[in-house]
Amino acid sequence: MKEISKLMGYRASIKVLDATLRDGGLVNDFRFSDDFVRALYLSNIRAGVDYMEFGYKGDKSMFDVEKFGPCKFCDDDYIRRIVGENNTDLKIAVMADVGRCDYKNDIHDRSDSPIDLVRVATYLHQIPTAVSMIEDAKSKGYEVSCNIMAISNARESDLQAALDILGQSPVDALYIVDSFGSLYPEQIARMVNIYKEFAEKYDKKLGIHAHNNQQLAFANTIEAVGDGVDWLDATYAGMGRGAGNCAMELLLGFLKNPKYNVYPAIQFIEEQMPAVREAGAVWGYDFQYMMTGLLNQHPRTAIEFTKQNRTDYSEFYKEILAQE
């Protein structure tokens, strides 16, 4: 059981990262208006959020700039249009996907960029490329984290081997990512134990990025907080792929550090989120996502089910069972 004094007090090393534009962008092709992004930026500053992820550094030779909003690419000029010189305590983050980012060319020296943190996202079988990207970003002056995706169906020995390699890289933080929203809090606690061994050995921070397929994104995040994880991803109104993420408003309400403030998040949601939903973005807990989470499957079938406006949940369950 967690110490009650730790529940009543707070840990200054905790950092909150707003991933609304990045994970949320997956449900609206990153088509956020400048007004929305600016309001989000101001809300994050007022709420005491530590990092704001603007989106992906997508490779323009792979992704058509006509088909996505600017947060798919996160050009330095685009970010500057929103944040100017960003003379605030809020740091700017971007995600760089292994295999989908021309990192050598598209990530410039930090001294020339408004970006502070590069988040390298990798699957277990891509670790050497992830290390190359980490080294590249670090040499350019950035803080760097690494998100190992889809760990819920990885063998522990593979995960340990990956963490040992990443531990020897110059990465600052290692992220536990429950891509399928399939992990229960007890499993998060075990996962943290595995990560912690390497975090302590190599002096790295730990982070968590959760999905809400089983209504556990917030629960898994605060489980991880209690286990010593410091970097916490959340999105406003839980906006994110499929069932969405840990809701920023829940997380800010939970955290005890007086620098965090839930009220700006509530205001932002009230003022900005209805238009996003009206424009057609769909996310949040629903039965189809519960089922892929339960079966520890990628949510792509549930996303397709949602797009087709299907409601034959029992038929869907039989379909995805057949894919087991």
Place this chain on the structure above:
Amino acid sequence: MKEISKLMGYRASIKVLDATLRDGGLVNDFRFSDDFVRALYLSNIRAGVDYMEFGYKGDKSMFDVEKFGPCKFCDDDYIRRIVGENNTDLKIAVMADVGRCDYKNDIHDRSDSPIDLVRVATYLHQIPTAVSMIEDAKSKGYEVSCNIMAISNARESDLQAALDILGQSPVDALYIVDSFGSLYPEQIARMVNIYKEFAEKYDKKLGIHAHNNQQLAFANTIEAVGDGVDWLDATYAGMGRGAGNCAMELLLGFLKNPKYNVYPAIQFIEEQMPAVREAGAVWGYDFQYMMTGLLNQHPRTAIEFTKQNRTDYSEFYKEILAQE
């Protein structure tokens, strides 16, 4: 940390109680059609659910039978109309609220009734009446549980005194009830510790009834399972007052006892729940419920906010802060 063998195996003493008609009835004035109730009964049997709560034993001198559906009163004849002699493994439960139930007259001998379990619901200041109701139901041959409501703002010493009194009563199970949806899993773990002391001393079972104001109803329920709580309340699609309850489909997916089966629950939700929503019933996580949960307040203000179709969340937050 919970033992991994316990996560992989199962505890045969766990019981699942379907509270859809009772807690869900609070959002539609208990107006469930016989077809709905019969389908729910059959679904519970197929899903391996242990108890089905039909509703309240409401006092007809207090509540107008014209203004509520039959599940507000749970006459024996009404239940029999649905379940016949109920020659199944599914037991029938009703809730008897302290001060709102003419228990001496309206609860008949078990030998004359289709009911198996009487659930006495009480606030801390009503314990002597609760004990009288427990003794009455026990003397009539029922299994009896006691739900102590609104414990999240109770002093621990008061709660301990109540548990010591209830422990000496013939009650079978003591329920942890997070009426306001304000407790975090760590607090549930501490609450279980308090209850456990008296459960062990007096040989009682423990139960949990959670609310989803902070998206923690399922998380708190499985936290309690891991801590040794055996009787678990859930409702289909989480239907219940305000933010609703622990979702049956999540709970059945989590439990490992082969007698439980999530598929009938999915079928029931698909076939029966859309009509209930179309008839006007509103429940589930929303920001106003998050806020009352966060502030450990009764959800009545959030329910009123919902009824008025208000969406000025930040104004609402200021209103309920002013009531602190």
